[in-house]
Amino acid sequence: MEEPLVPLVPMSHTAHIRSHRKPRRNASSSIAVRAGVAGGILSTVAVAGASAQAVAAESVTQTLELPTLTADLATQAAQSADATQQMAADYQLQAERDAAAEAAAKQADKDLAKAKKEEARKKAAEEAERKAAAERSSRDSTRTTLTTNSASTAPPASGSVETVISFLEAQLGDAYVLGATGPNAWDCSSLVQAAFKQVGVSLPRVSQDQSMQGTDIPLSQIQRGDILYWGGKGSAYHVGVYLGGGKYLDAANPSKGVVIQDLSGYPASGAVRVL
Secondary structure, three states: OOOOOOOOOOOOOOOOOOOOOOOOHHHOOOOHHHHHHHHHHHHHHHHHHHHHHHHHHHHHHHHHHHHHHHHHHHHHHHHHHHHHHHHHHHHHHHHHHHHHHHHHHHHHHHHHHHHHHHHHHHHHHHHHHHHHHHHHHOOOOOOOOHHHHHHHHHHHHHHHHHHHHHHHHOOOOOEEEOOOOOOEEEEEOOOOHHHHHHHOOOOOOOOHHHHHOOEEEEEEHOOOEEEEEEEEOOOOEEEEEEOOOOEEEEEEOOOOOOOEEEEOOOOOOOOEEEO
């Protein structure tokens, strides 16, 4: 029995060579793979885009917020500085007001003390003037009486001495003024001259000449009413009248005026008696 013939199919000349191509997948698998890859790529791109957008948005936000925050801080710092400066100015103003008030209070106290002192000085001056006026009035009255008595009668020697002494004592407290002759200011010789004039005894004007009048009396024998002199006889520079008891009355000097003094403190050079 003849074997059936198998038809021969011509083979390609490359059929013996193994193909380098990968086997093809079916269309549905290829499409699915491609879709998955594409989806993954797109997802990655989407995520990357979203991340980029988020970073971009955050950068923009940060970029926008930093100047705003810096401006706010600067404003707050400026406001704080202004407040501190205002507070310092307020403290300075208050300190100046307190200092001015304290100075005004001290000045007011000084003015008040000065006013009180001035008022006290005025009162003292007025009181002194009243006393001086009363004393002047009393002395003027005494002088008038003495002048009238000496003009109307010629008193005895003892009475004449007392008249001289009374006149001198009426001048106590009067001022010493060189060259003055009364009635409220004297020098030493004008006072002695005026006193003895009350009893009709005329004496020279100056102390040098008065030391040459009457009778010389030793200082150990002087009596009330004798004229004392200091310096040489005929060149005396001061005179007074002895009151007795070691005391004399004279117009002493500008600081003392007419006073009674102790002879032991300022011993005389000599004495003369005219009554």
